[in-house]
Amino acid sequence: MNIALIAHDAKKELMTQFCIAYCGILSKHSLCATGTTGKMVSEATGLQITRFLCGYQGGEEQIASRIACNEIDVLLMFRDPLTAKPNEPDPASLLRLCDVHNVPVATNIATAEALVHALERGDLDWRDIVNPKF
Numbered sequence: 001m002n003i004a005l006i007a008h009d010a011k012k013e014l015m016t017q018f019c020i021a022y023c024g025i026l027s028k029h030s031l032c033a034t035g036t037t038g039k040m041v042s043e044a045t046g047l048q049i050t051r052f053l054c055g056y057q058g059g060e061e062q063i064a065s066r067i068a069c070n071e072i073d074v075l076l077m078f079r080d081p082l083t084a085k086p087n088e089p090d091p092a093s094l095l096r097l098c099d100v101h102n103v104p105v106a107t108n109i110a111t112a113e114a115l116v117h118a119l120e121r122g123d124l125d126w127r128d129i130v131n132p133k134f
Contacts, residue, residue, distance in 0.1 A: 001073040001119065004063045005033035005041060006055065006094075011078035012037055016044045018078075018109055022116045023047060029119070032066070034059030060094055067097050074124065075105040076112045 003026065007015035019026060019041045031049045033041060038051035053059040066072045075098055079091050091107070098105040104124060106112035118124050 001124065002030045002032070002066075002071060003074045003076065003119075004066065004072045005031060005037055005049070006060060006063065006075070006077040006079075007034075007037045008055075008078065008080040010080040010083055012040055014109060015076070015078045016040050018076075018112060019045050019047065022113075025116050025120045032063065032072075034063065060091075064094050064097050067094075067101055067103055070101060072103055074115055074119065075103055076115070077105060077107055078109065078112070079107050 005015060005019070015037055023045045026045075027047055031041075031047055032038070033049050033051055035051050035054035035057070037055075038049040041047060042049045042051075052062040063072065063075070067075070075094070077091060077094065095105060095107075097103075104115055106115050115124070
């Protein structure tokens with residue numbers, strides 16, 4: 001599966017720790033991320049991550065375009081709803097796009113853990129349910 005990683009500045013360390021904890025599961029999938037998040041996670045875990053631009057430079061939009069083209073299966077977006085910074089894009093349009101394209105999304109660590117465990121069990125292979133292979 002193709003998994004996208006995005007983390008607001010205040011959540012980048014949490015995303016890094018999350019990816020360290022679940023490195024074994026994540027390593028079985030294709031990962032992409034916004035620039036700084038991808039760099040931090042890759043350096044800490046050794047995971048292969050396709051890095052886009054930093055979020056404020058258009059990285060979230062690059063991931064959004066991948067979602068719109070059905071190239072992303074899961075989005076892990078650790079956002080900071082309490083201390084949003086002016087350089088951090090509003091995630092509402094990205095979340096709306098995930099809803100339109102049926103992309104499971106986690107905006108916090110609790111939901112991310114649920115999704116990663118579902119990935120490990122194979123529960124998120126919903127495309128086979130929607131488009132069965134006969």
